[in-house]
Amino acid sequence: MLFRDLGFHSLLAKLPQTEAGSPAAAAAAEEKSARTAGRVETKYRTINSPEALAELSKSLQSALSVAISTEGSSLSPLSARIVGISISPAKVRPIISR
Secondary structure, three states: OEEEEEEEEHHOOOOOOOOOOHHHHHHHHHHHHHHHHHHOEEEEOOOOOOHHHHHHHHHHOOOOOOOEEEEEEOOOOOOOOOEEEEEEEEOOOOOOOO
């Protein structure tokens, strides 16, 4: 359960009662709903060749917006090294753009 995983133990008792009768059941139902509510079809691929990089570049040039995320080797920004980059072109117009 999300609250328990994140260490919010005191908040579990404050959750509203459900038909199941426990705050934990309410939190579990909410977590399940959040996981399935915004399901989006995903397609992952590794860019490991010049051809794949060229294809990615072409798709990014025609995108309305692009999301970029990095993965580091440490939580410390001073000692972390970039070990991965995620790039996702949007198929819809963003809410906020520059």
